[in-house]
Amino acid sequence: MSTSDFTRPYDPNEVEPRWRERELSSTWFHAVDGVDNAQSFTIALPPPNVTGSLHMGHALMLTIQDSIARHARMTGQNTLWLPGIDHAGIATQIVVERELKREGSDRHALGREKFIERVWEWKGRSGGRIFEQLKVMGSSVDWTRSKFTMDPDMSRAVREAFVRLYEEGLIYRANRLVNWSIKAQTVISDLEVDREEPDPSKPNAELFSFAYLLEDGSGEIVVATTRPETMVGDTAIAVHPDDPRYQGLVGKRVKHPFVDRSIPIIADGLLADPTKGTGAVKVTPAHDFNDYECGRRNNLATINILNLDGTLNAEAGPFAGLDRFVAREAVKAALAERGLDRGATPHSIPYARCQRTQDILEPLLLPQWYVRMAPLAEPAIKAVEEGRTTFTPEEWTKTFMHWMTNIQDWCISRQLWWGHQVPAWYCADCGATVVSREDPTACTGCGSAKIARDPDVLDTWFSSALWPFATLGWPEQTAALKTFYPTSVMETGFDIIFFWVARMLMMGLHFLGDVPFRRVLLHGMVCDETGSKMSKVKGNVIDPLDLVNGATLQDIVAHASGSAPFQEGLQKFRKAYPSVSTMKEGFPAFGADAVRFYLASHPPQSRKINLNLARLQGYRDFCNKVWNATRFALTHIADVAPRPTGPFPQPASDAERWILSRLAHAVGAVNQGVKEFRLDEATAAVYQFFWYELCDWFLELCKPVFEGGDEATRASFKLTLAHCLETVHRLLHPFMPHLTAECWSHLPENIRRRRADGGSPRCSRSRPSPTRATRRPTPRPSAVSQPSRAPSRACDASAPSSASSPARPSPSPCAPTTRTPAGCSRPTRRRFVGSPAPGRSSTGRRASRAPGASGTACRTASRC
Template sequence: MSTDLAKAYEPKDVETRWYAYWTENDVFAASDAPDDDRPVYVLPMPPPNVTGSLHMGHALFCTIEDILTRYHRMTGHNTLWQPGTDHAGIATQTVVERLLKREGTDRHALGREKFIERVWQWRTEAGDRILQQQRVLGVSADWKRSKFTMDPDLSRAVREAFVRLHREGLIYRDTKLIHWDCEARTVLSNLEVENEPANGELFEFAYPLEDGSGEIVVATTRPETMLGDTGVAIHPDDERYKALHGKRVRHPFVDRLIPIVTDAELVDPKFGTGAVKVTPAHDFNDFATGKRHDLEIISILNHDGTINEIGGQFAGMDRFVARKAVKKALEEKGLARGAKPHQLMLPRSERNGSIVEPMISTQWFVKTAPLAEPALAAVREGKTKIIPEEWSKTYEHWMSNILDWCISRQLWWGHRIPAFYCGACEHITVTTDESPAACEGCGSKEIRQDDDVLDTWFSSGLWPFSTLGWPNDTLALKRFYPASDLETGYDILFFWVARMMMMGIHFMGEPPFKRILLHGLVVDETGDKMGKLKGNVIDPLDLIHGASFDQVVEKALPGAPIQDSLKKFKKAYPSASQMGEGFAAYGADALRFTLATYSPQAKRIPLSPKKIEGYRNFCNKIWNATRYALPYLEGAKVGTTAPKATLLANRWILSRLAAVTAATRTGIDEFRLDDASLGLYHFFWGELCDWFLEFTKPVFADKASEAAAETRDVLAYTLEATLRLLHPFVPFITEELWHRLPRPESPPIALALARFPDETVAPRDLAAEREVSVLQAVIGAARSVRSEHGIHPGAEVRVTLRTDDAELRALLTAGLTDIRTLVKTAGDPAITAREAERPRGAVMSVAAGVQVLVDLRGHVEGSKEAARVEREIKKTEKDIAALEKKLSLPSFADKAPPEVVAESRTQLAELRDKRAHLEEAKGIAAELD
């Protein structure tokens, strides 16, 4: 045991050293040994994008999952936290295409094969940067098992899954209306489209009737789509248009006659003109209407969002340019009928923010309803539990109304669809073979593979079992499937979680997780979502390693004037203005503990830099408390069970250790990490440091006494057990300090492998807790009097304790040394009966049934005290008068809620008691001079 501990805790030195030690000694490895019969705990890590760098969302899930992982490792589980990265099809292709653009070329110039080579080159150079950053946070994943979704074994699993689903009729190819990202030039799934409110306009124009007898006016928010109109719909019961049933209108720009159809599903007669233009190729409602009336489906858009040749005079224009041009042309033809402001929902790509277009296209789809039903049943029947419970209803609703999943993407980077088209017989061969020699239909060798790749979420949906060797029947698959928990953000419940549920049950026969734990979104201090345009982004590494405000805001809002950025940043983080010139090096432990104190089940988690500073102080408290204790622990005996304790303070701290152990385990087990972390915080700072360490000081004054020997062993045991309790939350500092303490014989090589305390850690002693609570109340009351009257901290005061209770008097007598030390009294406090005369100049406070009298003479000037009391009396009388007036009003006494009236009466009684005490204090003030 080393007692040589630096005066200040320096996170950087400690964190780097211990992480290297953990990885060198395989502390985080799960066991593949066939004879390992320990219970397993499995947690699949949400694979971050290979393009990514650490942000606060990552910091949150890494912290939460690391707490769960370290806890279960310490409770004796064979623990697998499965790490890895996702190939992130659109994001990665976008990154590399931007690099090529800077080089003056593009992927089409390179060709598909060379482009894929370039992406792999970028991947090799960039590496798994985010996985390295995760290590800075202390992530204890089994890194040797790390997977990449484009690894050969995972790619094989993707092909196998596709082929099986296709053979079962659950994957099919069809021409449908889909969401098209014109910027990335690929289809998107429904979930990858975010609808945001926007200010638009409702533009009205007239279609001339074919027979020249009149016109019908329609309204639209997207005038350019009228180039693809193949119908005009009216409500069958709308009297205004009865004469138009069965008629046709003439398109003003292209040679097309458009039928007028009646449709009660599409048309609301009260909206707009009551007549609706129908563009089946560019609107989902219109597509359904077109199917009902057998309307022609005409696409007017190229993949890049420009108008195609069907658009006639508008061909080649960007869609938004065409919008203005179409409006102008309609005005020139005298067909425009005005416009008015209109609130609409704008569909944007979740990937890049571009406006998404509905477009007709031939794609590959998964038939999801048959897969969703077992996934729904698993949650309904309790095989998989969703926490918080409220998300079960959302899951139920979404899965009950699920649409087929479009899984093909018009990208080059990703898992290429294993479908091969025959040039001779048009048969499609779907196979796990990467390079089939011939068509399985006719044997022709004239076959070509589908150019599209699979949606990234398809491979991610296989993550819980593809990472374990599926489709092979591996030992890892048998041992580590299903996972114990899945922990992730609620925002990807349907992107990822639902898909893993469907895939896992379908291919493995049982749900992939026993629990789904959902955390909220990290937002800025004011509650706003983080984003670079808002200038409120914080890099977790800046909080860990330290950064000036200039460095912080440059990352938050790159390229913007520093003063503008700083203004935005401080608006988002009001507490930042109290932080000086920037963030100190708070260390990973302080950031982790801060994140753990927020409820993981809250939908929004407002990050406060000031709060992180507070928990850095907590880490310093852990360090300094250990530093205080170490010199007294020489020769301490620490066993696997609590030492025998006879002294009240020792019995009390062991009992409180038992209580916080139970609370911590319950908090972690029930995914209430905030309860667990805050309970540990209050125990360590409020009970162990503020009280127990203070109780030890007079005892350790005589190191040779039996009391000192007992207290030494209790302190060593309690501190060592507490570091084990804290380890999942603050792994670095606890590992450092644990190796300095006395420990049981043959300790493991790392605290990370030590046993987490359980109910056997110490006996619960409620009698000791009650008795110490009396001493705490008495000491606290005396300290409050000192503080309220501004008595110098170093001054000794005379104290008298009055009670008629024999047990209390005995307890106070036994605790005189503690009271004298912690209150700083002049000699032992006097213990008397309640009727004893009040000492002259003594102020009384009552705590736990004991009258605590503190003599102010020699410490407080009578005139100043009298003036202070008089000010307090006036303020109290003013408050009493206001409450009395309020309660006398019938409008309040008779009409306000009964509980509000009762609370006001209670406040009035308390104020009257306060005034009585202040009147007494006036007399005491006169005794001070």
């Protein structure tokens, strides 16, 4: 193809959309059912929330998964990367309720059926936005298999799982203390609670002390609490059995000042701490988790004083009907009026808040559905111990095992309307509970038609726990299930190892008898440049699409800080990203490929990935380097002769043998890096080869040959350069799919059409279509190392004699090689002509003089 299509400089906004459309309109990423599982490679995309939009965590996840999936596809494996969206029960309901509120309505005015219709309507309008954003990042998922957790087949799988677990005695209903969100009007899982860590220097509450009078008139006992409003639900006062101050009071009783109730003083060493407060603790079993356990130990009454809307009920006596926080002040005033107030001091406590609504949660005693976890956890623990599922980084194995060995039963019911409704019915006549795969018309116990369905829905994570196999057709034994289960790897963030990874492992083993994934890869959290977690409050949120497409400073700050004033948001942004604190115009279009390569360059062990926007510019420069070097090479290899069949011809020059040995090293390092999920090492190897070895050395050595060498030498150099160029584009492709597809499509067709030449036998089956780079086998050392197996004695001793045992590449993609072709001078430091390499200053190692076959001095590689 002509090189006239190559613009200067490289413009990702022109190249990437074109190749994205070609990929989306093709069948290149469609996996095939019926292939043996051992020959298949499967990744299930963690389904983003239907309400969500792309954030940097998504961008990192997509980069890792897509790079692994593309590499697997290129090695000839039947690769399925399966996408989907989660219905996100509470998040979606909140979004639609806000929409109704703006219209002057609410879900109760609509009724349940109409409200659910409204949610489906919203989903049709807005729910697919994140899929479009995923496509911008170059995600090579099989869109024909996309799933939504509320699809009919997914809903059937959820119902089947619930019924089976219920029939096996692993699902039950019980009246227990739960976290209640007054704003969301639903139970919240312990794992979905934000615990506000207290700062002792900044009190966020008040420790209020008051007295209970002894019934026998002999005195009083003083207790301290941060929640005086709950004292109307007190059923005991606990002291430590070894506390000498209260040993004479244990067994006595006090009279409640506001309700007709006699309260015992008990000894409980687990609850009462003599060093805290007064050493005496009011016990409210219905509204505190520790008090609840104390109540169970001491057989105390449990009195609920709260309505679901946060007001006090009739059990609260004179305070009934008051909001919980209004009641707090009213109780304090009433105690003072009776002369029972004993003072207050500033205090710090760890508030428990709902992650979605941020309201302070209330412990509340309610009947809920639970999964009995201990029997499910045991096989999962065994599977990890036996190595059937492994964790990368390995350190997470210990964390996983600790949680699993101390696992608590899982509350799976939620008081929402949007979601999978609990398949249970209650009989009004005999009180029986009917759990069924089909909607019953009568009670199975007494035959009564007076049955009503449980209004609750299941926790979103219940359906997500079935994701690896429900998406493949379970409970039916489909061809897809046989082909792609177990999946090859589960890649996700470490923060949902308990929410999702552990539960998938347990459910997969229980329902299919095998682990759902062989390996678990956990990535870190993308933070700002200072290491702080991203949030609108901190003003440090980065929209990945702003990096990909470019954005004005005003848009960047708006996305970072939300509705904060511009100058305030700008100040926060500059503090969070000091490397670009002087930026005035906004972001250029870095392109998806540069963003992907940058994210892939971080080691997987990192708990935090600090986003350095200056370093990202270095990878954008690398994209330009790839583009320009390819364009330069094409001016010389357009007429390259077809590569002959059989082994690669032995080149005569040391320079060619050297570059082929370095290529073999890069091939081995990239393949090994991806295999071990060390994408940082894979990107380092290919970056080093392309910039510091191919461009800085070999292209410079080619120039005098192309200008004045004899015909045979020129032909040999052209073939070697073409081979290196074609191979390195395939090495880069999993990380930079758009740029490499464009460059590869311009290579001479007889170079793109790879043959059975001693390399992978699958090479001959790859089509010459330019985009088949996405399906081509990754070059293996055996395919490119023949020229270096018998090096000339004139070769520099530092060049490896075989690619079968390559040295590990530098962990930094910008670290230059120190190996040089025979007869060439060592690299010396000089200033870069263009932008610095990623992560480096404006200086770096470059070749100042590298005599080639003709002995003439090389020109600077910056011309590439």
